[in-house]
Amino acid sequence: VLHTTRPLHTTQQSLAPVPPLPEKGGEVRHGLIPEEFFQFLYPKTGVTGPYMLGTGLLLYLLSKEIYVVNHETAAAACILTVIVYGIKKFGADVAAFADKLNEEKVAAALAMKNEAMQTLQTAIEEEKKEQWRVEGRKYLFDAKRNNIAMLLETNYRERLLMVYNEVKKRLDYQVAMQTLKRQKEQDHMIQWVEKNVVQSITPQQQKESIAKCILDLKALSKSARAAV
Amino acid sequence: GPLSERPLMEVRLGELHTWISTCSFSPQGLLGAVQKAWSSYCDKYIHVRRGGPAGISMLLAGYCLLSYGWNYQHFKRHRWRKYH
Numbered sequence: 575v576l577h578t579t580r581p582l583h584t585t586q587q588s589l590a591p592v593p594p595l596p597e598k599g600g601e602v603r604h605g606l607i608p609e610e611f612f613q614f615l616y617p618k619t620g621v622t623g624p625y626m627l628g629t630g631l632l633l634y635l636l637s638k639e640i641y642v643v644n645h646e647t648a649a650a651a652c653i654l655t656v657i658v659y660g661i662k663k664f665g666a667d668v669a670a671f672a673d674k675l676n677e678e679k680v681a682a683a684l685a686m687k688n689e690a691m692q693t694l695q696t697a698i699e700e701e702k703k704e705q706w707r708v709e710g711r712k713y714l715f716d717a718k719r720n721n722i723a724m725l726l727e728t729n730y731r732e733r734l735l736m737v738y739n740e741v742k743k744r745l746d747y748q749v750a751m752q753t754l755k756r757q758k759e760q761d762h763m764i765q766w767v768e769k770n771v772v773q774s775i776t777p778q779q780q781k782e783s784i785a786k787c788i789l790d791l792k793a794l795s796k797s798a799r800a801a802v
Numbered sequence: 803g804p805l806s807e808r809p810l811m812e813v814r815l816g817e818l819h820t821w822i823s824t825c826s827f828s829p830q831g832l833l834g835a836v837q838k839a840w841s842s843y844c845d846k847y848i849h850v851r852r853g854g855p856a857g858i859s860m861l862l863a864g865y866c867l868l869s870y871g872w873n874y875q876h877f878k879r880h881r882w883r884k885y886h
Contacts, residue, residue: 600846602856606863610811638886641870642877650866661855669852676851 605661809842 576582601609607624615623635641775783813821825831847857870877 595849595851597851599848599850599853599857602847602854602860605855605859608860639881639883642880643882644877644880665855669854673852 603609603612612624615627619626636643808821810821825835847853847860
């Protein structure tokens with residue numbers, strides 16, 4: 575709560591934009607006397623009234639020496655001449671220059687205003703575009719959902735493959751163990767049988783088998799010679 | 803509008819006496835009147851888009867007249883003739 579001694583913002587004027595300056599100032603004749611004075615005397619004395627009044631006043635002041643003519647009068651006359659001459663000669667140029675300055679200021683302010691409006695307009699359009707984009711969020715989420723589902727599926731299959739590999743490895747191991755055992759048993763048995771057989775061949779049996787072999791060979795060589 | 807609120811230019815000569823009796827002569831009142839007069843002068847002749855020499859020249863002329871009035875006793879001594 576703002577504690578003030580007088581009420582603030584009681585009129586509507588403070589809210590409206592500042593009214594523009596008037597184009598021209600009040601009319602002034604000869605640079606010294608406002609036009610309202612001439613208009614004031616016009617109904618009674620016509621056009622020449624104020625001039626007669628001025629002349630009469632001047633003559634009265636001079637004759638009664640209420641206005642004393644001295645060196646300052648001469649100085650004032652010279653200064654006034656120079657000033658009037660200067661204004662008449664350079665007035666238009668100075669006015670044009672001042673107008674140009676004003677114009678530049680106004681143009682800069684206007685440009686700023688336009689730029690601000692442009693930025694706001696583009697901001698509005700961007701916002702609308704964003705709002706339109708939001709409508710596509712359904713597709714976005716569908717795509718994301720698909721991605722996630724694919725990831726889950728991939729993971730599941732990887733694990734399935736891993737399980738399968740591990741189980742296969744264990745089973746292969748068991749199979750390899752069994753074959754190895756069987757092979758070892760086989761080898762061992764063969765070796766034992768061979769050893770026993772070789773041991774069981776007595777020297778007499780060996781001689782008999784050698785003689786039988788020689789007889790067989792002779793028979794074979796006979797049959798072979800006959801065949802040839 | 804009501805007499806006390808009208809600006810001086812719109813008061814007729816016959817009502818001048820009544821108008822003067824309605825305005826306040828306290829310091830605040832006088833200061834307010836001076837401020838109002840100055841701001842209306844500025845708005846009319848100085849704060850315009852294309853003003854001329856009139857705005858300042860009237861102020862300078864007024865200053866010249868005022869200073870002549872203040873130094874009148876000094877000027878009276880330099881009159882050219884004694885009897886007018």
